[in-house]
Amino acid sequence: MSGRLRAWLDERLGLEAFRHLAEKKEVPVHRHTFWYYWGGMTLFLFGVQVVTGILLLLYYRASADEAYESVRFIMTQVSFGWLIRSIHSWSANLMIGAAMVHMFSTFLMKAYRAPREVTWLSGMGLLALCLAFGFSGYLLPWNQLAFFATKVGTEITGATPVIGSFLLRFLRGGEHITGGTLTRFFGFHVAILPAIATVVLGLHLYLVQRHGMSLPPGLEASGTPRPAMKFVPNFLLRDMVGWLAALGVLALLSALFPWELGIKADPYSSAPAGIRPEWYFGWMFQTLRMLPSHILGLEGELVGILGIGLGGVIWLLAPFLDDPRGIGRRGRLLSALGVIAIVYVVGFTLIVYRRGKP
Amino acid sequence: MSPRPAAWVPLLALLASTGAAHAAPAPKNSCLDCHRTLDDRRLSAPTVSFAQDIHAVRGLGCVGCHGGNPVDPEMTAMDPDHGFKGAPTRTQIAELCASCHADAAYMKRFNPQPYIFSMAEFRTSVHCKKISEGDAKVATCTNCHGVHGILPHKDPRSPVYRRNVPATCSKCHNAEYMKGRTVPTNQYALYVSSVHGKALLEKGDLSAPACNNCHGNHGAVPPNTRDISVVCGTCHGREGELFAKSKVSQTLELEGKRGCVTCHGNHDVQVPSDAMISAGPEGVCGRCHAAGSPGAKAAAVIVPRFQALKSRLAEADSLLNVAERRGMETSAGRELLKQSEDQILNLRAVLHSFDLAPIQAVMAEGSGLADRAHREGLLALRDWRNRRIGMALSLGVILVLMAGLMLKIRRMEST
Amino acid sequence: MKRRDFLDWLLGLAGTTLGAFVLYPVVRYLVPPRIPEASTRRVAAAKADELKPGSFKLFPFGSQPGILVRTANGEYRALSAVCTHLGCTVQYRAADRLIWCPCHNGVYDLEGRNVSGPPPRPLERFVVHVEGNDVVVEKAKSA
Numbered sequence: 001m002s003g004r005l006r007a008w009l010d011e012r013l014g015l016e017a018f019r020h021l022a023e024k025k026e027v028p029v030h031r032h033t034f035w036y037y038w039g040g041m042t043l044f045l046f047g048v049q050v051v052t053g054i055l056l057l058l059y060y061r062a063s064a065d066e067a068y069e070s071v072r073f074i075m076t077q078v079s080f081g082w083l084i085r086s087i088h089s090w091s092a093n094l095m096i097g098a099a100m101v102h103m104f105s106t107f108l109m110k111a112y113r114a115p116r117e118v119t120w121l122s123g124m125g126l127l128a129l130c131l132a133f134g135f136s137g138y139l140l141p142w143n144q145l146a147f148f149a150t151k152v153g154t155e156i157t158g159a160t161p162v163i164g165s166f167l168l169r170f171l172r173g174g175e176h177i178t179g180g181t182l183t184r185f186f187g188f189h190v191a192i193l194p195a196i197a198t199v200v201l202g203l204h205l206y207l208v209q210r211h212g213m214s215l216p217p218g219l220e221a222s223g224t225p226r227p228a229m230k231f232v233p234n235f236l237l238r239d240m241v242g243w244l245a246a247l248g249v250l251a252l253l254s255a256l257f258p259w260e261l262g263i264k265a266d267p268y269s270s271a272p273a274g275i276r277p278e279w280y281f282g283w284m285f286q287t288l289r290m291l292p293s294h295i296l297g298l299e300g301e302l303v304g305i306l307g308i309g310l311g312g313v314i315w316l317l318a319p320f321l322d323d324p325r326g327i328g329r330r331g332r333l334l335s336a337l338g339v340i341a342i343v344y345v346v347g348f349t350l351i352v353y354r355r356g357k358p
Numbered sequence: 359m360s361p362r363p364a365a366w367v368p369l370l371a372l373l374a375s376t377g378a379a380h381a382a383p384a385p386k387n388s389c390l391d392c393h394r395t396l397d398d399r400r401l402s403a404p405t406v407s408f409a410q411d412i413h414a415v416r417g418l419g420c421v422g423c424h425g426g427n428p429v430d431p432e433m434t435a436m437d438p439d440h441g442f443k444g445a446p447t448r449t450q451i452a453e454l455c456a457s458c459h460a461d462a463a464y465m466k467r468f469n470p471q472p473y474i475f476s477m478a479e480f481r482t483s484v485h486c487k488k489i490s491e492g493d494a495k496v497a498t499c500t501n502c503h504g505v506h507g508i509l510p511h512k513d514p515r516s517p518v519y520r521r522n523v524p525a526t527c528s529k530c531h532n533a534e535y536m537k538g539r540t541v542p543t544n545q546y547a548l549y550v551s552s553v554h555g556k557a558l559l560e561k562g563d564l565s566a567p568a569c570n571n572c573h574g575n576h577g578a579v580p581p582n583t584r585d586i587s588v589v590c591g592t593c594h595g596r597e598g599e600l601f602a603k604s605k606v607s608q609t610l611e612l613e614g615k616r617g618c619v620t621c622h623g624n625h626d627v628q629v630p631s632d633a634m635i636s637a638g639p640e641g642v643c644g645r646c647h648a649a650g651s652p653g654a655k656a657a658a659v660i661v662p663r664f665q666a667l668k669s670r671l672a673e674a675d676s677l678l679n680v681a682e683r684r685g686m687e688t689s690a691g692r693e694l695l696k697q698s699e700d701q702i703l704n705l706r707a708v709l710h711s712f713d714l715a716p717i718q719a720v721m722a723e724g725s726g727l728a729d730r731a732h733r734e735g736l737l738a739l740r741d742w743r744n745r746r747i748g749m750a751l752s753l754g755v756i757l758v759l760m761a762g763l764m765l766k767i768r769r770m771e772s773t
Numbered sequence: 774m775k776r777r778d779f780l781d782w783l784l785g786l787a788g789t790t791l792g793a794f795v796l797y798p799v800v801r802y803l804v805p806p807r808i809p810e811a812s813t814r815r816v817a818a819a820k821a822d823e824l825k826p827g828s829f830k831l832f833p834f835g836s837q838p839g840i841l842v843r844t845a846n847g848e849y850r851a852l853s854a855v856c857t858h859l860g861c862t863v864q865y866r867a868a869d870r871l872i873w874c875p876c877h878n879g880v881y882d883l884e885g886r887n888v889s890g891p892p893p894r895p896l897e898r899f900v901v902h903v904e905g906n907d908v909v910v911e912k913a914k915s916a
Binding site: 072075076082083234237238240241244248251254255256257258 | 685686687749759760763764766767770
């Protein structure tokens with residue numbers, strides 16, 4: 001009977017083509033295969049975000065008067081509201097962590113080489129979207145820490161040359177952070193960013209299917225046919241083991257370290273001690289903090305922003321800067337840059353957390 | 359009434375000089391000009407701080423109190439025919455000051471809402487009575503307010519600025535000065551260690567009473583029995599009100615005991631502690647109520663219930679703390695706890711009615727709230743436990759599933 | 774043959790159990806709780822016949838307590854119960870027809886005006902109306 005159903009659907013939806021693709025898809029097996037799982041892990045965690053986010057949407061209210069109370073309502077009155085909310089908050093962090101692992105591993109394995117340049121660019125776009133999701137979502141509970149962290153974050157954005165003050169007013173919906181900012185961030189978080197992310201994610205996944213999985217340069221050069229495993233069911237089942245592990249971690253974190261409610265935001269109070277942005281902005285924050293107030297006649301913060309921006313542009317253009325086959329001096333130089341970048345980002349993130357401890 | 363000093367003379371001089379278009383020279387004050395140069399300390403001392411004296415600032419120079427002629431630079435300025443009166447004797451001082459300060463119409467020229475000194479009030483005071491008996495060591499106006507550098511009482515440098523009042527009173531009210539008299543002399547030492555003294559002198563809380571707030575300013579007397587709960591009740595309104603209506607206050611008055619002071623002390627009053635409502639050594643009920651008396655029986659009802667309420671609250675608080683540390687939301691319980699604490703505050707005041715019915719009503723209300731807060735704490739901990747059980751079960755299922763999948767993969771790939 | 778079936782059976786059971794563990798909280802979550810909304814702007818403070826004239830009730834409103842008073846002639850008044858002095862919870866004294874704070878003797882009238890004692894500001898007033906069997910309290914529309 002299922003055969004008849006499948007035939008009916010296939011005639012109308014053309015499912016046979018997808019089945020064929022899925023059967024054909026292979027994943028190379030070598031000692032770096034472990035890193036191939038991280039794209040799927042990021043996707044899984046994104047899915048968790050979408051589901052829990054939609055559930056939260058059923059009770060959350062996006063006005064300054066009611067946001068905090070609605071989150072409190074979810075945490076205290078709604079059945080398992082505490083669980084959905086804590087999973088959403090924790091999974092956001094895990095997703096960005098997975099995205100960064102995925103990005104660094106594809107960089108070091110030079111998966112950005114032709115013909116996968118657009119895959120790389122769309123992936124960087126997805127990372128930027130993840131950070132935007134994180135930044136916009138962080139404000140929504142409207143508590144003191146979120147309010148003031150957003151204040152600092154938008155102020156730093158405002159220091160960008162030329163477009164800074166426009167960006168600040170665009171983000172805040174005015175000069176200051178108000179209920180209007182909350183409405184705007186909510187709009188970004190549940191409508192605009194998801195729409196853009198759908199398109200970019202669709203492009204990214206399509207390109208991955210189109211070009212197949214890349215091989216790291218050393219292994220590619222050897223030329224001999226590489227052992228591979230079928231995506232369905234072998235790789236996928238392994239993927240699922242990883243996803244189950246992630247689910248377990250989320251359950252553990254939500255039960256043992258539930259996300260706190262905080263104190264309702266009071267725009268007229270002074271900033272509470274110890275505000276800082278979420279950890280994924282930590283390394284940028286720490287870089288700016290450590291720069292002297294003036295460098296070569298320019299404001300230190302400005303130099304910091306430009307420097308980070310420049311670093312980002314170089315990172316983005318890696319496919320075009322590297323040797324086409326990823327070997328030779330340029331290849332090694334870029335790999336070295338990659339390692340330095342990883343050490344820098346990880347190191348500075350840790351420093352923020354060390355210093356942050358009271 | 360005594361003749362008004364020739365105040366209009368310097369005033370006219372002032373008016374005449376301010377009529378000039380340019381910055382007018384200061385009005386002529388030959389008294390200051392001469393006395394300032396004298397070697398005799400007793401004669402030159404008054405000139406030192408006179409410039410900031412409020413009377414000088416308002417245009418009332420030396421002649422305002424002493425009479426004489428301020429424009430005459432010679433000794434003839436001090437001619438009695440020109441109204442010179444010299445330094446008043448101790449018994450004359452109050453009347454001299456009152457000649458202006460008790461005259462409402464006159465004072466209003468300097469201040470739209472003046473303090474009008476009442477000679478009648480001053481006559482009720484111990485100070486006035488002793489002065490008219492000829493006692494030279496008793497305070498009159500100048501002892502507290504100063505004499506030639508008088509500052510308004512709102513000026514922190516004034517000896518009658520609230521924070522300075524206790525020190526000013528204690529200049530006389532101490533063991534050495536009062537030697538040979540029968541009045542108590544430990545008031546200042548007691549006051550400094552009291553809650554009022556610490557609030558006023560250490561924390562600078564200007565709402566705390568100084569000596570004059572309870573004893574009166576110019577009519578200083580130790581308040582008598584009935585007055586005491588009125589005195590304390592001026593600030594401690596609710597307690598004073600309840601106490602005044604209570605049977606205890608009537609009994610104390612009949613027995614000649616001293617109202618609030620019986621349990622709280624007066625000059626050395628401390629922050630009342632809940633240990634005063636106990637059967638222990640600090641408990642105050644047992645001081646008057648012999649065992650078996652109706653009062654002791656009432657205390658035997660109140661004390662244990664009060665202690666039970668407080669320990670229930672402490673339990674609820676610690677339960678909620680534990681829940682909070684474990685990440686649970688406890689705002690509902692905290693609100694109930696706060697309301698219960700409000701009732702304890704209420705209770706401490708209602709105790710002063712010494713009437714079992716309202717006291718028990720408040721305790722019942724507080725207990726009800728404390729019990730509800732306690733239950734919220736227990737619920738929060740129960741929820742936390744359930745979450746961990748749920749988490750453990752889910753993790754168990756996940757681990758089984760992961761293991762199963764890995765086995766399946768291995769089996770699939772071994773064939 | 775038996776081991777293959779056992780493993781598949783175990784996987785099926787564990788998978789279904791996990792599915793239930795995921796679906797159960799989601800389904801429970803979707804069912805709205807008894808108080809259907811965070812009562813920040815509007816709450817049913819009491820039943821219509823709950824308060825006798827001359828009595829009062831404290832009720833939760835948002836994250837703060839409110840006070841609902843039924844005056845001697847049967848009218849309702851609702852105000853914030855948070856004393857504007859130091860935040861203690863106020864109560865109603867029927868004998869004086871005044872609202873009073875036990876902490877430091879602050880007194881307010883039934884319009885919320887601070888008439889005596891340390892409170893520096895009036896109590897916030899709410900709008901009350903009776904809807905069917907409920908006495909409903911709402912935040913006043915700001916100007």
